[in-house]
Amino acid sequence: MHIEFSPEQQLLRDIVSRALREKSPATAVREQMASDRGYDPAVWQELCGDAGLAGVHLPEAYGGAGGGAVELGIVAEEMGRTLFCGPFLASAVMAGGALLEAANEADRAELLPGIATGATIATLVLDDLNSPVGVGGSIAATVDGVLSGTAAMVVDAHVADLLLVVAKGGSSLGLYAVEADASGLDIAPLEVVDQTRKLSRVTFSDTPSREIGQLTRQSLNRLWDRVCSALAHEMIGGAQHLFESTVAYTKQRFQFGRPIGSFQALKHRCADLLLEIELARAVTYHSARCLDAREGEPYAASMAKAAAADAYMSAARAAIQLRGGIGFTWENDTHLWFKRAKGSEVLFGTPAIHRERMMTLLESAA
């Protein structure tokens, strides 16, 4: 399996990259992260609606562009590069993925087109964001779909029109649809480290819902793999941005009468960082191809999530260290990426959890 991109995929990247550079400069990121909503609906409509990015990976039958994990990865990577603020991960990746993986055909046909066009903002409520193994422990559903329980952290729930909830219904896991105005639903925004990705606590108190599908452990894992691969791509984009901006900074900053980029201590750190990012990039691109080929996906996705998270944090630490004091200020943009790196590192499993998952998969295959 090779990790090259076709000319069409390259073109997609060029278009997305250009649009995001224009629509999501650091000034816009700062403006959105300081707002309650956290994103600009006009920009969301333009990029994810009109330009179709929210549906890039969804089947054409549901209003999507019919791409796969590779195309989704391209969009996620470019969004991560610019720290695009918008419910793309929550709505397109998580909720869209959950519908594809678990919903009945009628519900997919009803709900996916809104997500694909960006008109519906949806999110996926998981009561454990560390590992698929723990999901379903804190939210229960009755046979009539009445939900009770709490999800400690839900991505972009505060702006969602539709909440898809993974809950324990009897002995199995079900997928339940909850409207934002449902009774007994409490969405409490949380104070977060990474202000470019909002989190809320979601509490269900006898909240009515509609069961739209069943989840097996296997389909939950597949969903987890899709989300982790997309997030790994996002992280690679962020790491690449930090890397490029840091190398550029070392060429401009003068100390001791020379550009600091001429000192080997900095050059060698940059060379090591390039290597770490390139290796993480390779396994990340590989994970998308495995997902599209339905071949070794969990193993590849965990490898990508672990490697990309470590590389992003390495890049984030270096980006601050090599800038010195200015890199630690609020005014400098570096901390925005540092915080996204930290948040992404632990969302859907720390690198250590994913490495353990790799080993478990390896040993169960042996």
Place this chain on the structure above:
Amino acid sequence: MTPEQIRREVSAWLDANWRVDRPLIEWRNLLLEAGWAAPHWPEEWYGRGFTLEQTVVVVEVFREMAAVPAAQVGPRGLASETILACGSDDQKRRFLRPILTGEHTWCQLFSEPGSGSDLAGLSTRAEFKDGNWILNGQKVWNTSAHHADFGLLVARTDWDVPKHQGISYFLLDMRQPGVEARPLRQMNGHQSFNEVFMTNAVVPPEDLIGGEGNGWHVAKTTLSFERRGFSRRVRGSTLDGPKQGPIYEEYEEELRIAAEPYTWYPQREGRVDLVLPRARETGAIADPATRQEIAKLICLHTGAKLASDSAEAKRKAGTTDIIPEGSIGKLAASVIARQASLVHTMISGADAMLSGPESAADGLIAEILVSVPAISIAGGTDEIQRNIISERVLGMPKGYRADQGPFRDIKRNA
């Protein structure tokens, strides 16, 4: 020619000419005349002007039909490619044929005790006296020098110009009183290299290659073949099928001698392949800390494999410069080897104190642990690779240098 046409022509020629009872040298002379010895070379020099891809087809057919190819392994390949690229017609006539037939073995005489990473800072002296070049100095890390007939040697011929400009490149006859090769023992116990001492060694003027003062350019040509692993890709590997007959005995002996210095090379790369079997066998696979380190190793190893396949694809498409890609790959190999060494240590525990046939994996684990330090030095240290990556790939500014101006005035090792 298409691959199919090449395949047909080689097969037909081998059907008509390949016989296991021919003496090796006689067979290879036939190869030379027919242009199958080095198909990627020009027609006037034993080749057919093939591309690398076309040449690979020829190599494949030779392997499938278990036909012995021309001698290209090891430093021989560097010598023949360098002479072909930079030599005079007279030099090509004298040297190429016995390299390809396997009659002559060669060695590379570049590094010196006083110039390792800074190759161009070499101080072996070559002076022109009474119609010959007279060489004095010492070389080091010379694979196969103890049995080589000739050496590729760089020496300083002008001390009053900047360091790169005062170097000349010689084809040195090793079989003379002024040349002495002494085996060098490494920390892993193997003797894969030599030190070579030159005391008034003589090189006739016709064995200077590329012109006086032009040695750095020629040396870069040799190094580029070395970095590209050129000979590795065109020489072909193990032959398929049954190999019975006198010619194979001669060929196997030649391969055995050429391969002898490299038996521990897989160990210096960390033997990633042994990690999982060993972890299962010892039960270390159940240890959470070890599992984490194994998984990190797998991430690095898989990433490097994918990235190198991708770089290879780009190289084939002609969109990348080979040298920086090579430096990234080399740095990756070091990181992987160190991580593998760490994991092997965790797996073995106290048993890692032992070496020899009765120790873990028939002594291989011990050999890994004491061979891995070589990978980040040989062929350009990690530090030099990081310089190359940061300057040529990332465009970071060069540091200030203290080695400009006439070589005579530059501070160097005593």
